[in-house]
Amino acid sequence: AQSVAQPEDQVNVAEGNPLTVKCTYSVSGNPYLFWYVQYPNRGLQFLLKYITGDNLVKGSYGFEAEFNKSQTSFHLKKPSALVSDSALYFCAVRDMGQAGTALIFGKGTTLSVSS
Amino acid sequence: DTEVTQTPKHLVMGMTNKKSLKCEQHMGHRAMYWYKQKAKKPPELMFVYSYEKLSINESVPSRFSPECPNSSLLNLHLHALQPEDSALYLCASSPERDWTEQYFGPGTRLTVT
Numbered sequence: 186a187q188s189v190a191q192p193e194d195q196v197n198v199a200e201g202n203p204l205t206v207k208c209t210y211s212v213s214g215n216p217y218l219f220w221y222v223q224y225p226n227r228g229l230q231f232l233l234k235y236i237t238g239d240n241l242v243k244g245s246y247g248f249e250a251e252f253n254k255s256q257t258s259f260h261l262k263k264p265s266a267l268v269s270d271s272a273l274y275f276c277a278v279r280d281m282g283q284a285g286t287a288l289i290f291g292k293g294t295t296l297s298v299s300s
Numbered sequence: 301d302t303e304v305t306q307t308p309k310h311l312v313m314g315m316t317n318k319k320s321l322k323c324e325q326h327m328g329h330r331a332m333y334w335y336k337q338k339a340k341k342p343p344e345l346m347f348v349y350s351y352e353k354l355s356i357n358e359s360v361p362s363r364f365s366p367e368c369p370n371s372s373l374l375n376l377h378l379h380a381l382q383p384e385d386s387a388l389y390l391c392a393s394s395p396e397r398d399w400t401e402q403y404f405g406p407g408t409r410l411t412v413t
Contacts, residue, residue, distance in 0.1 A: 227407070290343055
């Protein structure tokens with residue numbers, strides 16, 4: 186079965202500093218990996234995805250993620266954090282089962298950016 | 301139109317009530333999903349519809365009844381819910397053939413009293 190793990194419940198960073206939110210994956214076959222962000226009392230917003238190609242994926246709001254096959258990781262990064270980046274971040278993997286396709290989410294990491 | 305809409309935004313219901321949640325998309329997507337999300341937890345898949353047919357039911361209690369009247373609309377009918385069913389209910393859609401990401405609606409915040 187496909188799965189992703191987010192080892193940190195919370196990441197704290199000062200505004201202007203680089204940020205990293207970690208994600209590791211366990212899949213059979215080629216992974217389809219995603220990052221979503223959720224602001225309080227809102228739905229999930231798509232940030233970026235890795236399907237194939239370049240290991241460095243650029244997404245919305247200045248975020249990027251690096252796919253590392255040898256370390257089975259897909260960490261989310263941003264060179265300079267903003268207070269408005271404070272939110273709940275989910276890593277996810279596409280799971281193609283016999284009955285259909287769905288997203289499997291990690292437990293989530295709360296990012297807190299201080300001014 | 302790249303939006304998934306959900307109504308109502310908030311719903312408070314008693315344990316004996318019957319209510320429905322509505323989800324709509326006009327992106328031509330042929331797969332639609334219901335997720336349940338508790339506070340600060342990841343979304344949990346409930347149902348998947350593909351071409352208006354139920355393809356995945358993740359062992360959800362029968363007090364939740366999904367319906368897909370057409371390719372743009374997804375309903376979740378609620379009856380005899382329990383207080384522990386209080387959560388954010390998220391709808392999502394994706395293209396069936398070229399499935400690269402899911403688009404989520406803003407959710408319905410459900411409180412069962």
